[in-house]
Amino acid sequence: MNSFGVLFRVSLFGESHGSDTGVIIDGCPPGIALDPEDFIPDLTRRKSGARGTTSRKESDMPEFISGVYQGYTTGSPLAIITRNKDKISSDYSLFDNIPRPGHADFVAGMKYSGFSDLRGSGHFSGRITWGMVVAGVVAKKIYGRKNITAKLLSAGGSEDIEDAINRAIADNDSVGGIIECVVKDPPLGLGEPFFYSFESALSHIVFSIPAVKGIEFGSGFASASMRGSVHNDPFTDAAGKTASNHAGGINGGITNGNDIVFRVAVKPTSSIGKEQFTYNFQAEEMQKLKIKGRHDTCIALRMPVIIEAAAAITMVDLLLVNRGIYGIDKSGKTDS
């Protein structure tokens, strides 16, 4: 189940404290120039280190182990990994019997019958999003336009993000946030009605990212309070541009050529230093829990680049599907 996409297929693997984390991209067109340096800007954005993020440091440099030759993709499956170096596993042994509230410890233990690697949250770790960012860099290159941009709008309900984080740090607590992503001037016609609508495909990959609890397109939840006469976006020219953009650039599950706009709700990190209650499954009673180790106060800080990656991967997959079935090229022209 661990792959996304119809033609441009991304698979992720790795565990937080395993030897490597990586990504396989199947269906990557040949001839895309790839240099490890290309990945640094986006990987740096995802990386920990800023105030409000964990102090864990990874060199994070991508190693191409398949599908790149003399600096270009070959058309064979692209396999890219990175070594996990900075691991302190002793922090995590506790959680087998005393699962952290809000965390995957409990469900992972149950679902995998006790065999899952819970160190650093194992395969549930945000660490695994390294591969999604890497795939996003490749997708952005194929997409060939610079205008997929996500940013953190608010944290802990406040638009003064730094202040919200500082206050949470002071309390050994964490905060959530809202991220908005805009794809400017996208191609028209991406998405299939019903089971591969643009929103279906994008929400599918976005909810794969740990800590995401909501997504809305255009006016989203606010549109539920609107009248149709307000919500409908009037077409104003022959290219299909609209006067407003309540639809977030999508009609009937298909991009209409106006900016794609969506927002993502990120919950506060569950691992917090502040004392909380949980159940001790060995002692069979509730107990207090104070989690040591390195935590992100605001995981949402590191996530805009991951959301961009999810958007870029979706755009490319739908572009390739469109070209395949309909013969529509990137510029929107149909092959006859």
Place this chain on the structure above:
Amino acid sequence: MNSFGVLFRVSLFGESHGSDTGVIIDGCPPGIALDPEDFIPDLTRRKSGARGTTSRKESDMPEFISGVYQGYTTGSPLAIITRNKDKISSDYSLFDNIPRPGHADFVAGMKYSGFSDLRGSGHFSGRITWGMVVAGVVAKKIYGRKNITAKLLSAGGSEDIEDAINRAIADNDSVGGIIECVVKDPPLGLGEPFFYSFESALSHIVFSIPAVKGIEFGSGFASASMRGSVHNDPFTDAAGKTASNHAGGINGGITNGNDIVFRVAVKPTSSIGKEQFTYNFQAEEMQKLKIKGRHDTCIALRMPVIIEAAAAITMVDLLLVNRGIYGIDKSGKTDS
């Protein structure tokens, strides 16, 4: 692209004014008792007729054309159709050149190079959700529990739904709404980390439903304003029950056995009687448009049963996947 599910695969077909609408279910276990009568309650809920819904009437009765023998599913692909009887196609000829704002007319015309059947919105019609409700009835039978329940929380921003609709009708306008769905006492362990998380699978199918513009799980967008110490749901007993349910029953993309709770934002119907502006692609200028014909004032009124169907289909697919890979049966016991 028009199928959903890994093992329990649902495919929809039909066009609003085509001869038939239908659904194929592949991977439906044999031995499920199916009677056309079983489908009437849910199909009636989806049906038009109530104040605020279109006056179009379909007999809607399901016809089993494959996969049922002597009242039970056979294990072969299940094909169920219904005839479209009540069609007035002349209403729609206009929209080739003068696409309705907020509607799929424009993107469908462009994407399908003018070949799409725009009558009654063709394959983009809410009519196609007939097959999803039918698949939902089958899924509810397999799931075997009665507690998947969706209801309309508000319309047009008001909790007085009837009043909001009456006012919109008076204005020849439409309103959106918010639907909440709860799955009580679900099995623990549904969903795979990353690309088939419970939220990924469910949002995928929910965004296939026309007019959906947002989804949130548990506290959803509100969680972005919370602290971790508030959002984290403390485990309170050996079954994994939690004191609060901000997570909406899902940790790390996997159900934790607490009630699954999600909400869906439905935009106002784009087809309204009230005069609005759009672009005339033939005359190459903006013009006023007043849409005749039968419209839903509040399409969200008919959608709770469709949302329930989407939830039931997702639950069953993930249950079958769980049983397949992990040998976990419905009661949660692992086959050894």
Place this chain on the structure above:
Amino acid sequence: MNSFGVLFRVSLFGESHGSDTGVIIDGCPPGIALDPEDFIPDLTRRKSGARGTTSRKESDMPEFISGVYQGYTTGSPLAIITRNKDKISSDYSLFDNIPRPGHADFVAGMKYSGFSDLRGSGHFSGRITWGMVVAGVVAKKIYGRKNITAKLLSAGGSEDIEDAINRAIADNDSVGGIIECVVKDPPLGLGEPFFYSFESALSHIVFSIPAVKGIEFGSGFASASMRGSVHNDPFTDAAGKTASNHAGGINGGITNGNDIVFRVAVKPTSSIGKEQFTYNFQAEEMQKLKIKGRHDTCIALRMPVIIEAAAAITMVDLLLVNRGIYGIDKSGKTDS
């Protein structure tokens, strides 16, 4: 599991004695002209009636129930069905307890826990290939070349097919046959290395056809006896034409532009009038069985058109995948 193809997806449904048999094609490009008359030549070739085939007659005419508007495909899922009219179900009730040797009766009864519809072999019937032939006609139109041709090379080991069949009829017996299919002047570059090689895709669909027990490409089994110096096909010009064609037009799982050649082994029909032995699962002892009803003496007679359909569907799916990932159009030119 009952669908084939990555972009051009074909799903079959129906049971021999159910009300309808049909096919859904998802990913069918819009704008393909389709008339029920177009299907008659190929459906007639598949139809019973010739000496050596069963006397069962179906009108077989296709009914478009979704995806066609004003004579052209719309881009929405294409659903085509036909009514099953000429059914005599009483012939088959016997086989629940006394399964026919060589037939699916036994495995179907076991796998589907007694719920399968065994009348006329149910979903295992050759009747279901109606939908494959229909999909093949659509695929041939998209492929747009007339040169996919299959024919029966031999029956019962004899090249005098009529004689072999007449002798089998005289003995109330059946015979197998070998079919060869040639795709002349195919596009170069179809197929992906490893898991979607041309041979993988084609053999996958060909072994979906009842009674097929073997497939070989080019020299096939004979190549196992050859030396490399004999088997290797020397390239002779800049287009990649080869002096011989032991590879059957495929190198490394990818078409090389030379004629694609493959052969299929079809076993003799298992339903024969001649007395044979089987096990009576109710009486729990072996017994003699003499099957009444209408049977094909040589099912292979009706299969060349089905093999062509399988080839055409595969060609189109791989063409669309090629155009999607690599931007290669039908003429072999790459989109840049």
Place this chain on the structure above:
Amino acid sequence: MNSFGVLFRVSLFGESHGSDTGVIIDGCPPGIALDPEDFIPDLTRRKSGARGTTSRKESDMPEFISGVYQGYTTGSPLAIITRNKDKISSDYSLFDNIPRPGHADFVAGMKYSGFSDLRGSGHFSGRITWGMVVAGVVAKKIYGRKNITAKLLSAGGSEDIEDAINRAIADNDSVGGIIECVVKDPPLGLGEPFFYSFESALSHIVFSIPAVKGIEFGSGFASASMRGSVHNDPFTDAAGKTASNHAGGINGGITNGNDIVFRVAVKPTSSIGKEQFTYNFQAEEMQKLKIKGRHDTCIALRMPVIIEAAAAITMVDLLLVNRGIYGIDKSGKTDS
């Protein structure tokens, strides 16, 4: 396209002279004991070194980079790689313009627009089957029975395999071979009618293996010469055992519990030392070619273990699908 399986999904990556070769298995149940030592017997069988195989040597030892913890699979994606150490790439630079007859050089160059890594045949190399053998070892452990056995029946048309190979070596030539695989006492009921028949699934993965040009089940091509009265296998007891096994253990695409028997035709290696003709695409004329480097005289010698792996992977995927949809456990009992 580079993955196989519905629930037990195997993806391969790597290029002959890239840094690593590997395999990802998604849907691998947790709790399977895995030790690198477990892989040695099968990897040794695949390895070069015997007379008639290339002298290239790889340490071949598997490195678990994801999905194994404390000696057991975790349920997360299983990623296993090996380093490519013994590479001599200078041998291959020639073939860009002078493609080897019978080889993927030409089609790879065309399909991937000159970007493919042709060194050692790149992703088309037999080297990539390392990952299939590794996945096969995992599958055999899950399958839990020791009786999947493949062996080389003949080489170059001769049953005296050693003699055939010695003569080919003396001539700087290569020979093909025929491999037979038997799965003794398999579970009944594996395979779905039509598009995931047992033969469809198995042939799909078998034709992914380089050099395979034919496959037949049971009597296969010989069955085309048989009468039904001879070919039909009479059931003889309540377990479904049959007196003969012309069907190779499969009726209607579903295993019937009798031994599964199939044979695979392997063509002679295309890389030979003997002088042959090909086309020089730069000079635009035919020329003689004498290939240096290390070659397998009889690649079929190394392939029985790969065929076993393909069979084991298919068995496990179909077992998991069966358990998922039908609740049938390994012993054949149905979960109710």
